Amino acid sequence: MTTSLFDLYKLGVGPSSSHTMGPMRAACRFARELERKGEVGRVNRVEVRLYGSLALTGMGHGTDRAVLLGLSGNEPATIDPGVIEATVAEIRATRKLALAGKRAVGFDEARDLRFERGTMFPPGSRTQHPNGLRLTAYDDSGTSITERTYFSIGGGFIVEDGAEAVGTNEAVVCLPYPFHSAADLLEMAHTQGLSIDEVMMANECARMRAQDSNASDEVLAAHVRAGIDAIWETMKGCIERGIATEGILPGGLNVRRRAHRLAARLKEKEATGQASDPLAPLDWVTVYAMAVNEENAAGGRVVTAPTNGAAGVVPAVARFYERFVTGANHDGMMRFFLTSAAIGILYKENASISGAEVGCQGEVGVACSMAAGGLIAAMGGTNGQVEHAAEIAMEHNLGMTCDPIGGLVQIPCIERNAMGAVKAVHASRIAQSDSEEHKVSLDQVIKTMYQTGLDMQSRYKETSLAGLALNVIEC
Known part of the structure; x- marks a missing residue:
């Protein structure tokens, strides 16, 4: 039993926990990992590929906007819904986003946000869930700095390929009354x-x-x-x-x-x-x-x-x-x-x-x-x-x-x-x-x-x- 009440009931924004909140969290996690490793300064652009249901219904569910917001360092629980429209509009107008909220990098949606509607799962992934997204950061020469594959598994929960689900209450705790059924x-x-x-x-x-x-x-x-x-x-x-x-x-x-x-x-x-x-x-x-x-x-x-x-x-x-x-x-x-x-x-x-x-x-x-x-x-x-x-x-x-x-x-x-x-x-x-x-x-x-x-x-x-x-x- 790893899920908390506060993982299950958590603040977010609409319209979808799996197609909006999950991708936003995944993109934010990717950006912050680059920041933690000190690699944001090397990034020239980021490419995101969506698969399965994220690709097929992502536009209607706001997945495109969620990815832009997440790469900019925003989390669903804390972002002000009132600034979403302006933030997305600026990114689209300038074709740049502040990666992890730090450094402006190029992001041209037509080139860098790919809806792979004909592919159910990210190629080579070990996890098989129909809500997959793969993010890749490139340097000035077009060489990949890092690549991560995530799955949005419902309710705003995300899991990295081959790993365990990530909730919002991630500490491992010995519970007095664990139950599994x-x-x-x-x-x-x-x-x-x-x-x-x-x-x-x-x-x-x-x-x-x-x-x-x-x-x-x-x-x-x-x-x-x-x-x-x-x-x-x-x-x-x-x-x-x-x-x-x-x-x-x-x-x-x-x-x-x-x-x-x-x-x-x-x-x-x-x-x-x-x-x-x-x-x-x-x-x-x-x-x-x-x-x-x-x-x-x-x-x-x-x-x-x-x-x-x-x-x-x-x-x-x-x-x-x-x-x-x-x-x-x-x-x-x-x-x-x-x-x-x-x-x-x-x-x-x-x-x-x-x-x-x-x-x-x-x-x-x-x-x-x-x-x-x-x-x-x-x-x-x-x-x-x-x-x-x-x-x-x-x-x-x-x-x-x-x-x-x-x-x-x-x-x-x-x-x-x-x-x-x-x-x-x-x-x-x-x-x-x-x-x-x-x-x-x-x-x-x-x-x-x-x-x-x-x-x-x-x-x-x-x-x-x-x-x-x-x-x-x-x-």
Whole structure:
């Protein structure tokens, strides 16, 4: 178990964690390695080649812009979305970028950013993932100074060819309660008399202790809670911006933002005394999810949950809990995020959260599973009910393809987040109502999801070569 809650839920910018955040991190890592080795001064130009899904849908996902920003020394978690347009425009106008933020080097996109649409994997690579990019730095004579190959494996995680995945919390820590499967987690929690969120809290405190060995348990737990609060505040801010903003999303599909209009209608019903509709809370869940993913599609600040393409599901369900569940409180919100993260870690480490590898079942499907289990925990459910809800949620997302029209994270992605959020609420209610043993375990459904994704034809996995991406345009 190497993934932290703060690796899974991390700040970034839209529209895609695998196609925007991952390539930006890889390009930044490449530039900073040149800086660390003192080689920036030798670089005359940098060439970047994109492969597989990055090549096929990279333009719609903003991979080209992400590479420019990353080579300039920017990270997704810290870059100001407000400066992105101006930074990219300047690089394109001058055909130069400040490598690692230090020295201006030539970068002509037509020559130096190559979309290898006919090649799935970088030639000679040992890692086989359909989100590959190869970066090469050249000196004045055209001789290669260094070359690196990275893969963006979903959720903003990157891995260098033949190496292990790089999260944001990279310290190797001895955890008090490591788990590698849902069965491990349930058994350990039962033996220790702990809830899943308590297991996660102990593990996250251990990670914090690696950074501050003298801190007390209470201080470490407070740090973890503060970190979760910061994540939730960012998510809420994203919901609020999405609801407040109107207009057309960028990219050329002329998709109109809908969250503002839908929220206005719901508020009008409430103001005129029409708030008795028993399904109104689910309408708000739809609004919250769509608001987040409209912000994501516009390149705004979001939190991976576990990816950008699925970033609306978890905050929508969290907001549903906070606003509509009787007795909702701060402790419940902590349980929600800790428990949902435990579920997300199981998918991340035993399967995949990459739409390019397993389809949208690995993105919205995983987010739905996380949110369903998290909601059970927030409402005080048992560990068994958490596992059951997470299993139900994924079981009914199995086989879901990733076929974004025009390579943009808009259709069907925005509505799909709304459907995933509503389905998570429903899965939690089924799990709460069922006191008998269920036949399918979470481990079994995770394994099935991964096998299904591997069996899925690649044209249905974030390539925009089939499904809605093909047929809507043809029609």
